[in-house]
Amino acid sequence: MNRRMTAAKGVALAAALSLGLAACGSSEEPTDESTADEMAEGESSADPLVIGTTLPVTGTLSFLGPPEIAGVGLAVSDINEAGGVLGNEVTVEWGDSGDNTDATVANSTATDHISQGVDAVIGAASSSVTLGVVDTYVEAGIMMISPANTSAELSDYSEFYTRTAPPDTVQGAALGSLILEGGHTDVAMIVLNDSYGTGLRDHTQSAIEAGGGTVVYGASGEGQEFPPGETNFGSQVSAALATDPDALVLIAFEETTAAVNELVAQGWDFDGTTYFTDGNLSNGYEFDEGTLAGVQGTLPGAQADDDLRERLNTWYSENEGGELDGYSYSAESYDATILAALAAVRGGDTSGQAIADNIKAVSGAEGGTEVTTFAEGVEALEAGDEINYTGPSGTGPLNEMNDPSSAFIGIYEYGDDNQYEYVRQIEGTTAE
Template sequence: MISLSPAAPRIAKLTALSVGVAFLATACGGTSTPSSTETTTAPQGAISCPAGAGAGASTSAAAAPTGAVPPSTTTTDTPLKLGSLLPTTGNLAYLGPPEIAGVNLGVQEVNAAGGVLGKPVEVIHRDSGDTKTDIATQSTTALLGQGVSAVIGAASSSVSKTVIGQITGAGVLHFSPANTSPDFTTWDDKGLYWRTAPSDVVQGKVLGNYIAACGAQTVGMIVLNDAYGTGLQKNVKEAFEGAGGKVVEEQLYNTGDSQFSAQVDKVIAAKPDAIALITFDEAKSIIPLLTGKGIKPTQLFLVDGNTSDYSKDFQPGTLKGAQGTQPGTFAKEDFKKSLQAIDPALKDYNYAGESYDAVNLIALASEAAKSTKGADIAKQLKAVSEVGEKCNTFASCVTLLRNGKDIDYDGQSGPVTFSDAGDPTEAYIGIYQYDDTNKPQPVKEEFGKL
């Protein structure tokens, strides 16, 4: 288990994280467990980091007693109405389908169990676009105009920053399944901003230490110049250099850029052992430039913004051996089947679990608050995620609530427990390795606490 320090006060808590390098090394080099003082030297430009097929930690929670869900003792004249602000266009559009499917599956299951406070839950979907456009602001205005209690989204931290004031200023709950910027931890959000995705402090430290454990002594980075990219860059760099490595080149690009040759050439010229790509969909253009100039896929380390299925984008074998990290647990087969029933075209499952959990947590907090007002729901989110009887579906959890029990919801994304700032205090980071069809395959889950 990764050992991360206990939570500190809201403003300072994220500065005290530490990640065990020795444990990460086991995921990278087979079954042996080197001590934290051991080092591995890789030849210049060639990291050998085979990852065995790991089973991953179990995150299943004990379900509540089965049977008919008891009716709510409180009914509402105003049904719980959710808005989704998720990408169907822009540089994160590939994340939209799994997130939207997760939201729809959650709403479907909540309504199959009788809804919230005696009424079916409603959901309205709107596109978030990206920071090149004003789509998010327009979509948010439309959602608020339709009286939503909560907005689920955006996927991009930078996009959420453009609308968080608009949402929370209206007294509406803002709940992202995919924002990872550490900036939100201390945001003046009136207690209305929450997320099921962990801060990049966790993923950055895991990835930085993992690259070092794989034998790299030097790293080059190509980074999206926004809140997500530079925040993750900072934490990967701190962890990698803290483990004894050196970042030899860092190249930024901006949203909307389509030419990356200059950044690629400068990174390659620094002759790093490994290259970290902290990008979104631009990886489709960057990866061929790197491999075309002799960079081996085993030198590439991806992140949640681009650890995707590239089987239709590249020639077979292009990414074989490349690795990536993704917050959250590996999607379980039964959950994948349920999502595919919602959207048969799904090929990625990134943040589907976090989106599904967002719906369940909002619905359960609404039940606990006996209200569909955003501010009332926000006040109950922490309570339904900790110190109670374990449950992992809306039906099982709401049964416990309606029987007067305290609940601790653990979801598809892992054991969800919130801090006062609305951040998950514990999270899994999945490590994936690409096969010869350019699809990421799950290898190992690393668990950490804030």
């Protein structure tokens, strides 16, 4: 069965459902003494942990859905293989986030999750989508952990929201430095007009200007952004190229195809002059051979190693019946799920509140024993140790803003086959 398609439920439940239903899905409050005894005996009075997903099955970010879904699925498989959480297997309620062009998709999924008694949600991928539904989850006491949100607007948003991807301050600094390293000083930016696009543009622009460069088109305050879902880039490309840039940054989602086709039509030379970001770094484009050769891009997160890729592919093939053609945010999705489970173990309770109260600590905010797997984390917690979970994404402990304190940004480059390959990575820190 294709698990993703269980997300397509419509909006029939949306109008009348009370957020009070969240209380029905919460776990029982444990007593300190009984929790310790139950963990030692492998039993618990806590309800089974229910993970929900609000990840892009449809919409302009749907290319990110498969690796993120695989990350969650593989993590849950590993958790259950290690004995589950507090003596119970973890279950998943799969949901679609859609994109920022249709808010009803994510809203319907949130309604479903509340009725399903979900304790923690992995998602959304789009910062704009998250901003549209996060209050619903917060009011319901459901912990929301995004593997891909980068908007600075979400830093310190709520105790019930955190992420395993760094904010735009880190990626923007890396992208700006990459552009300047290429010898470029006059940069045009074609930018999606949403919180992700403008936020990343602003931080990239700051880095470019700090290094002596100038944004000659698409700069903050100029009003030259394009709306979500745009398909006609004729006038925007003409205006951008009229400024005679020596580099061009395209911050977009699925709109990238139309923008690239227009740039080709107007004679732009992509090789060594063009930069993508995490929102459009994809191997799924169907351009003429060599179109994207020399295009570079940035992607938050450490490069997935061969073992993780193999395991992700195996899970996806067995459960979704397909093959992965990219791994963007797969490691972050895996780590988000593991952190939620470890937080529940530390708190002795699977409720959203317990996860919120303990997730910083298991990420390493209190120091402790470094662990790299769920099983190692449970063993250390049962021994009475604090833990520092260090997963495949390589992010540092969560800080007081509920952001990773450090993270890697990968640098990638397209070849003649229009497929991108890993070049190197840099590590950045986030501001408190």
